[in-house]
Amino acid sequence: MADNEKLSRRDMLTLGVITLGSLSFAQFLPTALESKEAQKNKKIRYGMVIDLKKCIGCNACVIACKQENNNPIGYYRTWVKDVERGSYPQVKRGFIPLLCNHCESPICNRNCPVKATYQRPDGLVLIDYDRCIGCKYCMVSCPYNMRFPHPYRRTADKCTFCVHRVDRGLKPACVDACIGKARIFGNLLDPTSEASQLIARQPVHVLKPEQNTKPRVFFLNLDYIMVEANKNDFEYMKYSHRKVFQEMNINESQMKDNYQFLKGKCGADRTYNYKLKVNIDKVGAL
Amino acid sequence: MEEVCRVIYNAPHEIYLATPIAIYFFLTGISAASFIISTLAYVFGIKRFKAAGKIGAVIAPLVLIIGPLFLIYDLLRPVRFYHLMYMFNYHSPVSWGSVLLTIYPINCLFYLYYIWKEDYPKIRFFGYLGIPLAIAVHGYTGFILALAKGIALWNTPLMPIYFLVSAMVSGTALLIILSIFKETFLKTNTMITRFFPPVEKEVIWELGRLLAVFIALDFLVAFSDIVLLYYTTPENSIVAKVMIKGPFRNMFLVMEIGLGMVLPFIVLLIPKLNKSYPVLVTIAVLVLIGIWAMRYVTVVAGQYVPLM
Numbered sequence: 196m197a198d199n200e201k202l203s204r205r206d207m208l209t210l211g212v213i214t215l216g217s218l219s220f221a222q223f224l225p226t227a228l229e230s231k232e233a234q235k236n237k238k239i240r241y242g243m244v245i246d247l248k249k250c251i252g253c254n255a256c257v258i259a260c261k262q263e264n265n266n267p268i269g270y271y272r273t274w275v276k277d278v279e280r281g282s283y284p285q286v287k288r289g290f291i292p293l294l295c296n297h298c299e300s301p302i303c304n305r306n307c308p309v310k311a312t313y314q315r316p317d318g319l320v321l322i323d324y325d326r327c328i329g330c331k332y333c334m335v336s337c338p339y340n341m342r343f344p345h346p347y348r349r350t351a352d353k354c355t356f357c358v359h360r361v362d363r364g365l366k367p368a369c370v371d372a373c374i375g376k377a378r379i380f381g382n383l384l385d386p387t388s389e390a391s392q393l394i395a396r397q398p399v400h401v402l403k404p405e406q407n408t409k410p411r412v413f414f415l416n417l418d419y420i421m422v423e424a425n426k427n428d429f430e431y432m433k434y435s436h437r438k439v440f441q442e443m444n445i446n447e448s449q450m451k452d453n454y455q456f457l458k459g460k461c462g463a464d465r466t467y468n469y470k471l472k473v474n475i476d477k478v479g480a481l
Numbered sequence: 482m483e484e485v486c487r488v489i490y491n492a493p494h495e496i497y498l499a500t501p502i503a504i505y506f507f508l509t510g511i512s513a514a515s516f517i518i519s520t521l522a523y524v525f526g527i528k529r530f531k532a533a534g535k536i537g538a539v540i541a542p543l544v545l546i547i548g549p550l551f552l553i554y555d556l557l558r559p560v561r562f563y564h565l566m567y568m569f570n571y572h573s574p575v576s577w578g579s580v581l582l583t584i585y586p587i588n589c590l591f592y593l594y595y596i597w598k599e600d601y602p603k604i605r606f607f608g609y610l611g612i613p614l615a616i617a618v619h620g621y622t623g624f625i626l627a628l629a630k631g632i633a634l635w636n637t638p639l640m641p642i643y644f645l646v647s648a649m650v651s652g653t654a655l656l657i658i659l660s661i662f663k664e665t666f667l668k669t670n671t672m673i674t675r676f677f678p679p680v681e682k683e684v685i686w687e688l689g690r691l692l693a694v695f696i697a698l699d700f701l702v703a704f705s706d707i708v709l710l711y712y713t714t715p716e717n718s719i720v721a722k723v724m725i726k727g728p729f730r731n732m733f734l735v736m737e738i739g740l741g742m743v744l745p746f747i748v749l750l751i752p753k754l755n756k757s758y759p760v761l762v763t764i765a766v767l768v769l770i771g772i773w774a775m776r777y778v779t780v781v782a783g784q785y786v787p788l789m
């Protein structure tokens with residue numbers, strides 16, 4: 196095993212060429228390596244609109260997110276909550292895709308003691324995995340429960356709006372995967388983008404507006420009774436991640452092998468280091 | 482139309498902060514309270530508390546050096562705990578804690594050192610400095626919970642006060658146990674008696690009365706907290722039901738309220754019982770268990786209700 200892990204001279208050369216190539220490529224990225232002022236003048240604020248009438252609950256976004264970001268088994272950056280409402284003659288089934296809201300005033304950012312969570316000028320709330328100490332305070336702070344402890348990287352983790360794709364002009368993986376086009380991603384400050392036009396024309400809602408976090412994921416046709424459904428339903432509470440997968444006879448080492456196998460092969464792992472772009476000490480503070 | 486909703490699928494939900502955090506809250510509470518009781522004698526000049534205050538002055542730094550170890554153990558990356566020291570975010574109560582947990586034990590050690598040397602002006606200086614620090618070092622833990630605004634049980638302005646009052650309860654109880662232990666078993670040990678003068682009977686009885694006062698205050702705060710939770714927003718009433726009827730019923734109603742507050746308070750009012758050492762020790766142990774239950778229930782039951 197040890198022989199395989201050593202780098203040969205040819206490998207080193209290839210690696211060097213790739214590094215140089217990607218560094219020079221980084222100069223031409225649309226938003227990369229620009230100052231906060233320049234980004235502000237460009238007026239970019241990413242957000243998402245989710246049309247719940249178009250969501251059919253196929254979970255393609257969950258799988259796409261898993262493929263793109265190599266989420267460990269049992270943990271989700273986005274998931275689709277599935278709710279049944281009413282009793283027999285009048286029954287309604289609803290799906291609510293949930294993901295990090297990339298709030299305008301994020302409480303996770305404010306409560307992070309080491310400023311590992313920061314907000315970019317274009318609104319993405321991201322985590323610096325090298326700074327994060329894993330105190331888990333952001334996970335209890337988030338009113339939407341969108342954060343989880345990454346079991347192998349040993350830090351907090353959450354949705355990044357696929358920052359590595361967005362910076363190259365692509366849409367997040369879940370948006371591309373959505374077969375009903377329920378998820379619409381775009382620049383909310385650009386009046387011609389589909390997302391901002393929907394927000395301007397339709398009645399939109401956000402989750403938990405009373406928390407004053409100003410979420411930037413908007414919902415069309417949101418049913419608040421369905422969102423709040425599980426509050427009284429503690430039955431599923433006895434299932435932690437581990438228990439669910441123990442019942443499926445998947446053990447801890449298998450899950451870790453799965454993660455290690457896909458590490459470096461997923462879209463998010465292959466791309467450039469996006470956190471180099473901003474000075475966290477200046478951007479991270481509110 | 483009746484609203485019957487059933488969750489068919491949702492992402493599994495975990496409880497992130499659990500026992501180590503509760504232990505840490507319990508220990509800082511004891512430390513802050515013992516320090517404040519010791520300042521009764523050495524700063525405010527109530528001479529009869531001197532012997533008991535000396536025990537308090539020893540407990541305060543001792544417990545506070547153990548406490549943060551639980552915090553570091555609870556980190557996902559314990560090796561990176563030093564990030565807290567230089568990557569400071571003044572918005573975050575955890576960052577306030579990293580400053581307070583550095584300054585307060587040092588202050589406690591100076592205070593103890595000058596008590597040993599019997600240098601009264603310097604004891605008073607570090608005592609006056611230590612009182613706000615002791616309140617802050619435990620009060621900030623209340624802010625940690627209160628500023629996690631998504632969680633209904635925590636997000637209340639009562640939380641820092643609830644923590645401070647229950648800290649005084651646990652600190653007084655521990656002081657009673659240690660004083661009685663010293664008076665019963667270590668009376669002839671010269672190593673101990675050289676530094677610790679004997680604690681008089683009357684002082685222990687007075688600590689018992691002080692305990693009754695703190696328990697009454699604690700009950701008031703706990704009662705107003707749970708009543709306001711029960712009758713307000715849906716989130717609040719659900720978490721109150723989890724505590725009163727749900728899986729935390731035994732810990733909250735029996736251990737915290739029943740055995741930790743009501744029973745000790747009644748016993749402390751009975752004239753003959755509140756002067757017998759075995760009864761006082763039993764009560765103090767019950768009170769400590771009750772405060773431990775309070776810490777645990779507050780930390781865990783708050784996260785028990787799923788947010789999404």
